[in-house]
Structure formats: structure tokens, C-alpha cells
Amino acid sequence: MLEDTIGAVGPPDEPAMTAARQLQARLTKPAGSLGALEDLSVRLAGLAGSCPPPVPAPAAVAIFAGDHGVHAQRVSPWPQEVTGQMVGNFLAGGAVVNAFARQAGASVTVIDVGVAGPLPVPDPSGVADPERTCSLDGAAGAGPLDRAAGPAVPRLVDASVRRGTRDMTVTAAMTRDEARAAVEVGITIAEELVDAGAGILLTGDMGIANTTPAAALIAAFTGVDAAETTGRGTGVDDLTYQHKIEVVRAALRRHHPDPADPLGVLAAVGGLEHAALTGFVLGAAAHRVPVLLDGVIAVSAALAAAAFAPASVAAMVAGHRSAEPGASVALRQLGLTPLIDLGLRLGEGTGALLALPVVTGAVRVLHEVATFDSAGVAEK
Numbered sequence: 001m002l003e004d005t006i007g008a009v010g011p012p013d014e015p016a017m018t019a020a021r022q023l024q025a026r027l028t029k030p031a032g033s034l035g036a037l038e039d040l041s042v043r044l045a046g047l048a049g050s051c052p053p054p055v056p057a058p059a060a061v062a063i064f065a066g067d068h069g070v071h072a073q074r075v076s077p078w079p080q081e082v083t084g085q086m087v088g089n090f091l092a093g094g095a096v097v098n099a100f101a102r103q104a105g106a107s108v109t110v111i112d113v114g115v116a117g118p119l120p121v122p123d124p125s126g127v128a129d130p131e132r133t134c135s136l137d138g139a140a141g142a143g144p145l146d147r148a149a150g151p152a153v154p155r156l157v158d159a160s161v162r163r164g165t166r167d168m169t170v171t172a173a174m175t176r177d178e179a180r181a182a183v184e185v186g187i188t189i190a191e192e193l194v195d196a197g198a199g200i201l202l203t204g205d206m207g208i209a210n211t212t213p214a215a216a217l218i219a220a221f222t223g224v225d226a227a228e229t230t231g232r233g234t235g236v237d238d239l240t241y242q243h244k245i246e247v248v249r250a251a252l253r254r255h256h257p258d259p260a261d262p263l264g265v266l267a268a269v270g271g272l273e274h275a276a277l278t279g280f281v282l283g284a285a286a287h288r289v290p291v292l293l294d295g296v297i298a299v300s301a302a303l304a305a306a307a308f309a310p311a312s313v314a315a316m317v318a319g320h321r322s323a324e325p326g327a328s329v330a331l332r333q334l335g336l337t338p339l340i341d342l343g344l345r346l347g348e349g350t351g352a353l354l355a356l357p358v359v360t361g362a363v364r365v366l367h368e369v370a371t372f373d374s375a376g377v378a379e380k
């Protein structure tokens with residue numbers, strides 16, 4: 001399945017891109033006045049092979065969840081159980097990603113690709129949190145009451161490959177077969193969402209300690225030193241941060257991952273959700289559907305996708321610039337400019353969801369804005 005998907009990723013359609021550039025020049029606005037949105041509209045026309053490209057809707061965010069053996073090296077201040085607990089929170093609609101998905105009208109699919117612990121039973125009742133003291137007095141529908149609003153309730157897919165990776169400082173995080181299985185989970189999810197009508201896919205992740213394999217992947221694919229690809233994740237102190245860099249270095253020294261062998265890199269120093277996200281990006285590209293990338297986890301997986309199929313970059317839209325330094329290293333290598341830069345460092349798909357209206361707006365312009373001729377507006 002992986003090889004077929006890679007084989008289905010094709011180059012952008014040049015005539016559609018030319019048509020989009022020419023249309024942009026005829027719309028009732030000064031040339032170039034929509035800045036990065038103009039380039040984005042051209043790229044999306046090239047991906048779709050039509051001008052205008054379809055409006056990217058409905059949107060579907062897929063949150064791939066997994067645990068990490070390297071957590072044992074104390075690279076995250078959070079206990080591993082939080083991964084499964086947050087999956088419960090996603091399903092109950094109570095996480096930041098849910099609030100932003102409701103705002104954006106996006107569906108949420110949570111995929112257990114390798115959570116270590118048991119998953120809590122979801123509570124979709126939306127019962128108000130008695131400790132929530134800052135809700136507006138008498139504001140009907142404020143807070144958790146709104147959880148029932150928006151698209152269908154979040155869905156859980158059980159696609160666990162193994163209950164967390166091994167510690168990459170001791171041995172390979174996964175076998176090649178496990179990494180391949182996780183990549184193929186991502187391909188399958190992308191395919192299912194596209195078959196169900198999604199016009200754009202958004203990446204999400206959950207996995208305590210997952211910024212450590214992300215830093216290792218980015219270092220492996222770019223050759224940039226771990227000191228520049230490693231960040232503070234959920235917020236480690238100075239001492240732990242230095243230690244985290246050394247953990248990434250130790251893993252790279254042990255495995256010497258070869259960037260020309262992306263499956264080998266993922267298996268050695270990746271994570272189950274990173275591998276699944278790689279497949280998700282490849283699946284989107286194979287179906288010529290745009291994939292809106294979230295933060296550092298997503299862009300580390302995007303590097304693996306680009307190593308498998310360089311043309312897959314044409315399907316990628318960088319949603320935001322994560323505060324994690326490795327994200328900027330990866331985006332530079334991919335040649336992608338993020339749409340928004342708000343200092344976010346959460347993951348889950350939050351930055352991608354906030355960028356969604358920018359993508360939709362870029363395409364709507366090609367569908368809806370009048371030309372100088374049709375509107376009778378004089379040109380300069």
C-alpha cells in the first residue's frame with residue numbers, strides 16, 4: 001500500500017497554475033494585494049488540476065495518538081497516562097482542538113495508533129465543569145454547553161500498532177514492519193476521510209514526549225544539529241532542556257539514520273503518530289487533496305513524506321509556525337511559509353484549524369471575486 005501511494009503522488013498541474021495566475025491578475029484588486037494567499041491559490045489550483053480549485057471543504061482533522069519509550073529518559077514533565085487521558089478529553093469534546101474544530105466546522109477523528117495505557121470511557125454529556133469560575137454570568141451556551149454544537153461528535157478509531165514505541169536511546173523505536181504498519185494506518189485514514197467527502201485534511205497529534213522524536217526526525221532529515229531542532233515541548237526547565245538535546249543526540253549517534261531511507265529513519269527515531277502522520281500526508285497528496293500541517297510533530301512527519309515522495313510537498317500547506325525551533329528548520333527544508341505565527345506550541349491540530357479560514361479564503365477569491373471586465377471597474 002505504501003509503494004502504491006507513493007506511486008500515485010504526481011507533480012502539480014502547470015496549466016491550472018498558469019490559469020490561476022492569469023485569473024488573479026484580472027480580479028478587482030491591485031495585483032499582489034492578497035500576498036501569500038495568491039501563491040496559495042495558485043498552488044491549490046496546481047494540486048487540484050483545475051482553476052478555480054474546489055473550495056477546501058468540509059475539513060477533517062485527524063489526531064493520531066501514541067506513546068514513546070523515550071519518555072523513560074525524562075524528556076517531558078508530564079506523566080505518560082496523559083496521552084490516553086487527553087484522548088478521552090478529545091472524545092468528550094473538551095480539548096482546545098475541539099473548541100477550534102467547532103469554530104471551523106471541522107470533523108474530528110482520533111486514531112489510537114499506539115497509546116500505552118487504557119483509554120478512558122468518553123463522556124460526551126458536556127456537563128458543566130463546577131470549577132470553571134470564569135464563565136460569563138448568565139451567558140447562555142457558554143463553555144461546555146456548546147460542546148454538542150458543530151459537526152458530528154469526535155470518532156475514535158482503534159488502529160493500535162503497538163502500545164507505545166521502544167526507547168530510541170536503547171534500541172530502535174519500532175521495527176520497520178511496525179513503522180510501515182503505522183504509515184499505512186495514516187494512508188487508510190486519509191483515504192477514508194477523502195472518500196467520505198473531505199475537501200481538506202488537517203493533521204493533529206497527541207503523545208506525551210513526542211517533541212523528542214520530532215526533534216530527532218528533523219535532525220535526521222535536515223542534517224541540522226539537535227541543539228537547533230530540539231525545543232522545550234510542553235515546557236521543560238533549562239537543565240532538562242540540555243538533557244533533552246543530549247537524548248536526541250544519543251539516539252542519532254546510536255542509529256545513524258539514513259535520510260534516503262525514510263522508513264528506516266521513522267523506525268529508528270520516530271513515533272507511531274509521526275509515522276501515521278507521514279502516511280496521512282502521503283494519502284492526501286495521492287488523492288490531490290490539500291493537507292494543512294499543524295506544528296512540529298506534523299512538519300517532522302512531512303519531512304518523511306517528502307523523503308518518500310518529493311512531489312507530496314505540493315499538497316502541503318503549513319498552517320502555522322510552531323514556537324518549537326525544529327518546526328522552522330523543517331519548514332525551511334520543505335520550502336513552506338507558514339500562514340500564521342502566533343507563538344503556539346500545543347499540537348493537537350490547533351494551529352492548522354486556526355489557519356483553515358485563510359486557506360478557504362484564498363480559494364474563495366478565485367470563485368467569487370469579480371474581474372475588472374465583469375464589474376466595470378477601471379484598471380490603472
Ligand SMILES: Cc1cc2ncn([C@H]3O[C@H](COP(=O)(O)O)[C@@H](O)[C@H]3O)c2cc1C
Pocket residue numbers: 075076077078082086205206207208209210211212232233234235346347348
Ligand atoms: C494536557 C496536555 C495537552 C496536550 N495537547 C497537546 N499536547 C502536546 O504536548 C505533547 C508533547 O510535548 P512533550 O514532548 O513536552 O511531552 C504532545 O502530547 C503534544 O500533542 C499536550 C500536552 C499536555 C500535557
Ligand SMILES: O=C(O)c1cccnc1
Pocket residue numbers: 211233234294295296297298322323324327344345346347348
Ligand atoms: O508544535 C507542536 O505541535 C507542539 C509543540 C509543543 C508541544 N507539543 C506540540
